[in-house]
Amino acid sequence: MTRIGILLVVLFGALIVALSSVFIVDEREKALILQFGQIRDVKEDPGLAFKVPFVQNVVTYDDRIQSLDTQQQEVTPLDDRRLVVDAFARWRISDVIQFRQAVGAGGIAQAEQRLDGILRAQLREVLGSVPSNSILSADRVALMNRIRDAAVIRARALGIDVVDVRIKRTELPTQNLAATFQRMEAERAREAADERARGQEAAQRVRAQADRTAVELVSEAQRDSDIIRGEADGARNAIFAEAFGRDPEFFAFYRSLSAYENALSGENSTLVITPDSEFFDYLKSDKAPSSAAAAPAE
Incomplete structure (x- = not known):
């Protein structure tokens, strides 16, 4: 082998050794230098770092959350x-x-x-x-x-x-869901029943109060109507009495016409009376009988 070949081999080996001794620490990582499994150094700063080639190895861990x-x-x-x-x-x-x-x-x-x-x-x-x-x-x-x-x-x-x-x-666990839902439904049903019972109780109180108020109003109205009716009857009787005092014959004639109207109204159109009855005296003559003229007002 020539000197140039030997030199190239030496240079190549040196390059391999140099590359094996250099490593890069990322800013997101922490690095440990291990030698035969034992920690020799810690590299936490980012950048280039060195280790012994073929003897030491590098282990990196993520430093982020x-x-x-x-x-x-x-x-x-x-x-x-x-x-x-x-x-x-x-x-x-x-x-x-x-x-x-x-x-x-x-x-x-x-x-x-x-x-x-x-x-x-x-x-x-x-x-x-x-x-x-x-x-x-x-x-x-x-x-x-x-x-x-x-x-x-x-x-x-x-x-x-x-x-x-x-x-x-x-x-909840799957096996407990059905039982839980049933219990919830039962609780809601009980609450609904309680609400309905309270509503019915309140409705009964309102109805009772309304019935009492209605009875009181009807009683008061009946009392007032009786008073008014009595006053009206009294006024009517007073008018009749005054009319009788002024013209007894006219009053007797008016009373007879009222009796005819009441007797012959509706289906009541048939009478069985004696021919000489005083009921039809005004139909027989335009003069009032002496007994009718002398009769007092009712």
Whole structure:
């Protein structure tokens, strides 16, 4: 081999060694330099970094906030009303060395698995200490903060900082929905029956008051009408008495005409009387009988 060939081989080997000793740290990542599985250095600043070629290797981890969706699980609150809960968390690596020591070569996948276990345990513990109404109401925000604070403490051993925890969905198990709906229907039916009973009671009170008012109004009207009728009868009798005093014969004639009208009205048109009856005295003569003229007004 010539000197030029040897030189080219040396240069090529040197280039390979140089390239193997240089790596780039992205601003979104943290890098660990490992030698035979042991941590030798940490690179957190972005830019070029160096390592011993063929002896050391580089492992990078995402330094951004990451999301983790927990698996659905059933929790049992204080009132024994089982609920299916689905939550998610936001987390990031706070200590990359501790993170590597905790999860080993499993990396992000192993960390998410262990963090999922922590979150599920805290969900059961916190949600199991309150009634279901608190979980389904605005108090859920305080419960999520309690879960987050507890998860923060336990996740420190993994070199992880839990930023936030939120409950996405809270619902009843499928096997309990039918029974719950039936119970809700029964409660609504009972409330409706109570409302109808109160409405009927109120309606009866209103009817009774209306009937009483109607009776009072009718009684007052009857009393007033009786008074008016009595006053009218008295005025009529006074007029009759005055008319009799002025012209007894005319008054007797008027009374006879009224008697004829009443006797011969409608179907009552047949009379059986004696020929010399005083009833038709005015039909026989235009003079009033002496007995009629002398009769007092009724």
